[in-house]
Amino acid sequence: VKQLQYQQSTHRLGGNFTRAGTGCAVCHTHQGYLERVETNALETAASVTDPAPINCRTCHMIHTTYTAADYGFNKTSPVTFWNLDPETGEEYTADFGAAAGNLCASCHQARPLYERVQDAMVPMLGGPEVTITSSRYGYHYGPQGQVISGTGAYEFAGSATITGGPNTHGNPEANARLCATCHMAAGDGVEVGGHTWRVSFHANGSEEQNVAGCNTCHSGFEDFHEFGDVPAEILDLLQQIDAILVSKGIKQQISPGYGIHTLHYYANTGTYSATLAAAMANWAMFAWDRSKGLHNPPYARAVLTNTLEALQALP
Numbered sequence: 001v002k003q004l005q006y007q008q009s010t011h012r013l014g015g016n017f018t019r020a021g022t023g024c025a026v027c028h029t030h031q032g033y034l035e036r037v038e039t040n041a042l043e044t045a046a047s048v049t050d051p052a053p054i055n056c057r058t059c060h061m062i063h064t065t066y067t068a069a070d071y072g073f074n075k076t077s078p079v080t081f082w083n084l085d086p087e088t089g090e091e092y093t094a095d096f097g098a099a100a101g102n103l104c105a106s107c108h109q110a111r112p113l114y115e116r117v118q119d120a121m122v123p124m125l126g127g128p129e130v131t132i133t134s135s136r137y138g139y140h141y142g143p144q145g146q147v148i149s150g151t152g153a154y155e156f157a158g159s160a161t162i163t164g165g166p167n168t169h170g171n172p173e174a175n176a177r178l179c180a181t182c183h184m185a186a187g188d189g190v191e192v193g194g195h196t197w198r199v200s201f202h203a204n205g206s207e208e209q210n211v212a213g214c215n216t217c218h219s220g221f222e223d224f225h226e227f228g229d230v231p232a233e234i235l236d237l238l239q240q241i242d243a244i245l246v247s248k249g250i251k252q253q254i255s256p257g258y259g260i261h262t263l264h265y266y267a268n269t270g271t272y273s274a275t276l277a278a279a280m281a282n283w284a285m286f287a288w289d290r291s292k293g294l295h296n297p298p299y300a301r302a303v304l305t306n307t308l309e310a311l312q313a314l315p
């Protein structure tokens with residue numbers, strides 16, 4: 001069944017394993033990832049020829065002892081993020097646990113913001129203007145690692161207190177299997193859960209949400225809107241921030257949706273205040289995360305509340 005589930009997953013079917021250039025192969029190809037596990041470099045030494053998609057051997061060591069050790073992981077140590085700490089400009093590390101989290105987060109992390117601005121001058125709160133040089137300003141696609149560990153966003157002052165760090169969902173001491181608890185929970189056949197890594201799927205025109213993982217800690221959840229409807233709350237904050245970013249000219253258009261193929265995130269290149277550029281980065285982080293705050297509700301709520309207030313205070 002693991003084979004069958006994997007065959008349905010985006011890891012297998014997403015198609016982006018052809019992103020095999022040196023800067024992409026490290027996360028998008030089997031070969032590039034194994035090279036990175038050794039070197040921890042941002043790029044492979046050369047483009048990967050004949051790239052293979054993420055597969056059993058990308059994550060599992062699969063030697064041939066014919067014991068459970070065959071399924072040990074290629075990456076268990078804490079993750080040093082590629083994006084630098086926005087306050088200090090230094091590298092920083094987070095521990096997602098050896099049971100799955102460090103493996104997943106080593107790929108599901110933001111790519112560096114400094115690649116998208118002139119002279120690597122990223123926004124500093126209260127600092128000088130920033131020149132955005134790429135319409136793809138923001139955090140590439142998978143900043144889940146940052147969101148779950150409660151790190152990496154710009155912490156504007158405001159009415160909310162930003163505690164930072166993970167909530168229980170992302171704390172390996174409380175949730176040892178971390179990503180796997182929710183994304184690899186027992187599911188329904190080959191459509192959700194297990195090695196599909198999916199927590200929801202579309203069936204008969206409606207979305208089915210797999211709450212099996214949630215209910216290992218919570219009780220009686222029927223969908224992701226329980227316990228205060230965090231997804232609705234965070235979506236509202238993201239949409240309000242988006243509208244202001246567009247009205248101030250830094251962002252091209254209001255995003256029509258928040259799914260991977262409906263997200264519109266392009267920036268207008270040009271020079272902007274640090275406040276606008278940092279606010280856009282924060283929007284991108286939580287929009288690309290795509291859990292609508294569920295990966296870390298207190299962090300998402302506090303960061304976005306203060307980001308919205310900072311934008312509303314602009315002249």
Ligand code: HEC
Binds near residue numbers: 260
């Ligand atoms: C080798 C890097 C790598 C590792 C390790 C990895 N992922 Fe992924 N993941 C990716 C990439 C790249 C994609 C997108 C694939 C594509 O579009 O071709 C992806 C896609 C996904 C998706 C689907 C997203 C969507 O929009 O459909 C989920 C969910 C996911 N990964 C969860 C996980 C979990 C949970 C783990 C740990 C058990 C994990 N990943 C480990 C790189 C990785």
Ligand code: HEC
Binds near residue numbers: 016021028107143
């Ligand atoms: C740090 C790891 C990492 C690197 C480096 C990386 N990606 Fe990705 N990429 C991911 C992950 C993880 C996903 C899936 C994220 C998700 O579904 O939330 C993804 C998704 C994508 C997607 C799918 C988006 C969609 O709309 O379906 C494209 C396209 C993509 N990456 C292109 C690239 C290109 C081109 C490069 C090199 C310039 C690159 N990536 C480098 C981790 C990475």
Ligand code: HEC
Binds near residue numbers: 003055056059099100
């Ligand atoms: C993206 C990374 C990833 C890929 C790709 C992957 N696995 Fe896994 N696998 C995991 C994780 C994480 C767990 C632990 C899940 C948990 O805690 O529930 C796991 C668990 C397992 C287990 C249970 C091991 C045990 O000790 O109980 C087996 C067997 C397994 N995988 C086989 C496979 C096979 C076969 C493939 C290819 C078809 C595959 N895996 C692909 C990440 C991966």
Ligand code: HEC
Binds near residue numbers: 096104201289294
């Ligand atoms: C507390 C449960 C939980 C944990 C822990 C968790 N996730 Fe998620 N994740 C979700 C939910 C819920 C969504 C929203 C998906 C949806 O609505 O389909 C999501 C969305 C995602 C997506 C976008 C998938 C898509 O289909 O749009 C990716 C990729 C992802 N998570 C990766 C991770 C990674 C990597 C980790 C560990 C570092 C992780 N998640 C930990 C619950 C969790």
Ligand code: HEC
Binds near residue numbers: 169225
């Ligand atoms: C490892 C145990 C665990 C899992 C798995 C888990 N939760 Fe939680 N969750 C908690 C705990 C404990 C709290 C309260 C303390 C905190 O936020 O750290 C919480 C808080 C929440 C909150 C309220 C946060 C806020 O600040 O308003 C929501 C909503 C929530 N969880 C939804 C979910 C959903 C949906 C899932 C499954 C996709 C899930 N949880 C999976 C343990 C868990």
